[in-house]
Each structure stands twice: as structure tokens, then as C-alpha cells.
Amino acid sequence: MxxxxxxxxxxxxxxxxxxxxxxxxxxxxxxxxxxxxxxxxxxxxxxxxxxxxxxxxxxxxxxxxxxxxxxxxxxVFPMFRANALYEGQYLxxxxxxxxxxxxxxxxxxxxxxxxxxxxxxxxxxxxxxxxxxxxxxxxxxxxxxxxxxxxxxxxxxxxxxxxxxxxxxxxxxxxxxxPFSVDANLLHSSSEGKILEDPAIEADEIVYQRTIRPEDAPDVATTITMDFHNGDAVAINGVALSPATLLTQLNALGKANGIGRLDLVENRFVGMKSRGIYETPGGTILLAAHRGIESITLDREAAHLKDSLMPRYAELIYNGFWFSPERRMLQALIDTSQASVSGRVTLKLYKGNVTVIGRESPNSLYSMKVVTFEDDQGAYNQVDAQGFIKLQALRLRLGAAAGRKGGTP
The missing domain is CATH 3.40.50.620 (HUPs)
Known part of the structure; x- marks a missing residue:
């Protein structure tokens, strides 16, 4: 040129x-x-x-x-509707x-x-x-x-x-x-190179900028609530917040509780493996909360379909194809699934861990009447399970009768 x-x-x-x-x-x-x-x-x-x-x-x-x-x-929010993780870990x-x-x-x-x-x-x-x-x-x-x-x-x-x-x-x-290079934004910080290049050596504490050590986090758990509307977080502890303000507050909560550290060797799109230290305090909390509200609002097969597509969606973002037709197609499917994903999640933050301890929604598919160990008053006929099990096992029974075990010739 x-x-x-x-x-x-x-x-x-x-x-x-x-x-x-x-x-x-x-x-x-x-x-x-x-x-x-x-x-x-x-x-x-x-x-x-x-x-x-x-x-x-x-x-x-x-x-x-x-x-x-x-x-x-x-x-960020559209990506989190998909629960996107590259290679199962990177946000x-x-x-x-x-x-x-x-x-x-x-x-x-x-x-x-x-x-x-x-x-x-x-x-x-x-x-x-x-x-x-x-x-x-x-x-x-x-x-x-x-x-x-x-x-x-x-x-x-x-x-x-x-x-x-x-x-x-x-x-x-x-x-x-x-000693190392840093890239940062509101979602995370990424550190790599120089003293971090040997994946066998633990990263020095000087690398971490967005989180305290989990060992130094408070001995008392922090409990918060997060409200969701159509798959997006809209409030913390009942206070409505703009997207950037909400993530900023989650970052502060995550930092104070030692949440969001990741030491990862990943596969770059250009072909080599690289080691990076990532800190995503607010994003780690957000992911747990989003999965928590989805657990009671998404149909089983819809949720499983989403999870099966997630690695492909995450890979598209990692490789730079945000504006591709296939990412847009997947986004349309994901966003459609979020129409019922509204409600409140309660989380406990403690020494590097995020635990969902409560979830509620006007769109909940969870029925205590059906799932109870007490008398369900006819809400579920346990006899129906017999035919269901036999149909599920039919191909295995036929294989066994033909002298095959576990479907192996």
C-alpha cells in the first residue's frame, strides 16, 4: 500500500x-x-x-x-444474557x-x-x-x-x-x-506477558489490581439482592441503577470480597497458547445472579439449548465476530429466551465465592405443589413415571436382548 x-x-x-x-x-x-x-x-x-x-x-x-x-x-449485557464463557472460564x-x-x-x-x-x-x-x-x-x-x-x-x-x-x-x-502489560475496562482487567509468561509460576500479588486476596476478605459474608428485567440486571438491594453504575457497584462488592480472579492459559485465535491473569469482580457476581434467575424462569429445553450454543457464541466474541450474521442470529435467539427472565436473586459473597441463596420471580416455573415430598394432593401422579422410564429404557432393553451391553456391539 x-x-x-x-x-x-x-x-x-x-x-x-x-x-x-x-x-x-x-x-x-x-x-x-x-x-x-x-x-x-x-x-x-x-x-x-x-x-x-x-x-x-x-x-x-x-x-x-x-x-x-x-x-x-x-x-456487556447482551453477552451476559448468553452466560458467555470462553473455554469455560474467561468472561x-x-x-x-x-x-x-x-x-x-x-x-x-x-x-x-x-x-x-x-x-x-x-x-x-x-x-x-x-x-x-x-x-x-x-x-x-x-x-x-x-x-x-x-x-x-x-x-x-x-x-x-x-x-x-x-x-x-x-x-x-x-x-x-x-513487569507485565495491562488492559482494563469497566468489566475487567487483563494482565499478561513478562513475569507472567511461565504458566508454572504463581502470579505475584502485585499483578492484582481490582480485587483483594480472598484470604484478606472479611470474615463475615456480604448478602445482596439483584433484580432482573428481561435478562438484564436493573437494581442492587432494591435500588434501580443504570447499567454502568450497576456494574461499578458490583465491582466494588466483588473487590471487597476477593471475587473474580482467574489465572488462565487460553488458546488464542492466531494459534498460540497464552497465559493471562484476569480480574472480573462484578462480572463474576453478575453471571452467578443471571444463572440463578434463569434457573426458575427458563424452560428446561430452552435452557439446555442456550447452554449448548453458548460456547459457539463465546468463541465468536473472542475471535472478533461481534458484527457477524451468525452472532446476530444467536443473539436474537438468546434475547427471545430472556422475555421471562425477570425477578430477584439473593446472593452471598464470601472470600472469593459467590453463592445464590434465593431466587423469586412472577414468571417462576418452580412449583412447590408439584415438587413437595409431602402430599401433593394429586398434582403429580407417580405411577406415570413407570411408563416414562420404560420408554426411556426401551432401546437399552432391545440392545441387551440382542446380546449387546451398553449399546456396544
Missing amino acids: AAKSVKKVVLAYSGGLDTSVILKWLQQTYGCEVVTFTADLGQGEELEPARRKAEMAGVKQIFVDDLRETFVKDF LGTSIARPLIAQRQIEIAEEVGADAVAHGATGKGNDQVRFEVAYYALKPDVTVIAPWREWDLTSRTRLIEFAEKNQIPVTKDKRGEA
């Missing part, structure tokens, strides 16, 4: 060393105007320094957008943030008349796929610039040398080797 083919590019910009170097590199290599976009997804950092750094670099169009409510309402905190960032980047590109977008993801990770698949889904003819796949700044030392040569401010802690 010829550098002269790009006139204006929208850069996903954090203001950190990497994207600050990328900003200058784009200006020099492509001779183009750079528009910066910084998203506030609840990462817990002051974002105005990013604006000031962009101004110092001569950027004329700077976007710093608070997307926290959109992030939780339109991305997809990084994965679900990328499509929103990409979506807003493309919107800005349309607004300012840019012909390209750029990101700071490396050529080894999943994020390059997530960003670029989303870009192309939303704007098929867009030009994508991925500096880590183009430039020769292949080490931290070379990045710092480039920064100093071009008068890009470098904080002191960046002059040494950072």
Missing part, C-alpha cells in the same frame, strides 16, 4: 508510549493527517492527558468519548470492548472524512483480528493501518529511542522493562 494513498487516518489512541509513537510514525510515514480517538470504557485512568499529548503532537481533531453506559448496555472482558472501539472509530472516520483507521495491536495477538474484522464489517472499503506489522520498531528500546528522537514524552517507568 502506497503511503500517499492515505490522506486522513483515525487512530485508536490511549496516550501511552505505543500509540504516541504510532501517532508520530503515521505522520512521518504516510504524511497524513491523524485524528485521535480515546474511549473511556471505565479503565480507571485519567484521559485528559491523552488529549493534551495529542494536542502537543499537532493533532487538530481529537475525540475523547465517554462510552461506559453504551459499553455495558449494548455490549471475555477484553474481547467485548474491541467491537465498540472499532464501531466508534468507523463512525468518526465517516464524520471527519477519513479514508483509513489505525490501531496499536501487535501481530501476535487477538486484538488485531478483532479490530480489523469489525472495521471491515462496518466499512468494507476502509484502509487499515497496523503499524506493528509494518515498522521496524520491534523492541521497547527502539520505541523509546524513536520517542526521544521525536520529543515524545516518555514517563520514567517506561524506561525500564514493565
Whole structure:
């Protein structure tokens, strides 16, 4: 791709060393105007320094957008309706943030008349796929610039040398080797690399930023209630909250009780295995609560169908296919299932654990009259079970009669 083919590019910009170097590199290599976009997804950092750094670099169009409510309402909540877990454990905190960032980047590109977008993801990770698949889904003819796949700044030392040569401010802690890298948003924090690369060695306590050690959590349990409407959490302890405010409060509750730590070796989409330390305090509580309300409001086969589709849904998000037709199809099915998922769940939080201890709903399918061990007054005829069992066992009886055991020839 010829550098002269790009006139204006929208850069996903954090203001950190990497994207600050990328900003200058784009200006020099492509001779183009750079528009910066910084998203506030609840990462817990002051974002105005990013604006000031962009101004110092001569950027004329700077976007710093608070997307926290959109992030939780339109991305996190739909994902949690599916109870999505990648490889049975990961709550997809990084994965679900990328499509929103990409979506807003493309919107800005349309607004300012840019012909390209750029990101700071490396050529080894999943994020390059997530960003670029989303870009192309939303704007098929867009030009994508991925500096880590183009430039020769292949080490931290070379990045710092480039920064100093071009008068890009470098904080002191960046002059040494950072012990690990961190990505964070309102749903989670993710730490990986350097001191975390050996999966046989326990992560040092300095890695954890969003949770206290379960051993240090209070000796008395915290009991809370959560209200749901159509599959989405709407209140904590009877107080109605906006999506982002609700997740923020759940994060505080999870942190105080040592909830949401995960040490995971996962399979990246690009083919390698990687070890990450994830902290998802509020999300861990939310998942338990959502499954709790579903347990009394979803029909058995509907619930089992949802669970069978969940790994595929989670994989689509992990791999970057949020805007794919198959994810949208699955979402429509999942959202339909949530029409009856309303009610209240009571949870106990204690030293890293979340336990559902109560659930109630006007749409409950749980019948004490049918399930009771006492006299059900004819609500359930136990004799009916005999025919049911014989029909279920019919194929096994036929196989055994033919000399086969357990269906094995």
C-alpha cells in the first residue's frame, strides 16, 4: 500500500508510549493527517492527558468519548444474557470492548472524512483480528493501518529511542522493562506477558489490581439482592441503577470480597497458547445472579439449548465476530429466551465465592405443589413415571436382548 494513498487516518489512541509513537510514525510515514480517538470504557485512568499529548503532537481533531453506559448496555449485557464463557472460564472482558472501539472509530472516520483507521495491536495477538474484522464489517472499503506489522520498531528500546528522537514524552517507568502489560475496562482487567509468561509460576500479588486476596476478605459474608428485567440486571438491594453504575457497584462488592480472579492459559485465535491473569469482580457476581434467575424462569429445553450454543457464541466474541450474521442470529435467539427472565436473586459473597441463596420471580416455573415430598394432593401422579422410564429404557432393553451391553456391539 502506497503511503500517499492515505490522506486522513483515525487512530485508536490511549496516550501511552505505543500509540504516541504510532501517532508520530503515521505522520512521518504516510504524511497524513491523524485524528485521535480515546474511549473511556471505565479503565480507571485519567484521559485528559491523552488529549493534551495529542494536542502537543499537532493533532487538530481529537475525540475523547465517554462510552461506559453504551459499553455495558449494548455490549456487556447482551453477552451476559448468553452466560458467555470462553473455554469455560474467561468472561471475555477484553474481547467485548474491541467491537465498540472499532464501531466508534468507523463512525468518526465517516464524520471527519477519513479514508483509513489505525490501531496499536501487535501481530501476535487477538486484538488485531478483532479490530480489523469489525472495521471491515462496518466499512468494507476502509484502509487499515497496523503499524506493528509494518515498522521496524520491534523492541521497547527502539520505541523509546524513536520517542526521544521525536520529543515524545516518555514517563520514567517506561524506561525500564514493565513487569507485565495491562488492559482494563469497566468489566475487567487483563494482565499478561513478562513475569507472567511461565504458566508454572504463581502470579505475584502485585499483578492484582481490582480485587483483594480472598484470604484478606472479611470474615463475615456480604448478602445482596439483584433484580432482573428481561435478562438484564436493573437494581442492587432494591435500588434501580443504570447499567454502568450497576456494574461499578458490583465491582466494588466483588473487590471487597476477593471475587473474580482467574489465572488462565487460553488458546488464542492466531494459534498460540497464552497465559493471562484476569480480574472480573462484578462480572463474576453478575453471571452467578443471571444463572440463578434463569434457573426458575427458563424452560428446561430452552435452557439446555442456550447452554449448548453458548460456547459457539463465546468463541465468536473472542475471535472478533461481534458484527457477524451468525452472532446476530444467536443473539436474537438468546434475547427471545430472556422475555421471562425477570425477578430477584439473593446472593452471598464470601472470600472469593459467590453463592445464590434465593431466587423469586412472577414468571417462576418452580412449583412447590408439584415438587413437595409431602402430599401433593394429586398434582403429580407417580405411577406415570413407570411408563416414562420404560420408554426411556426401551432401546437399552432391545440392545441387551440382542446380546449387546451398553449399546456396544
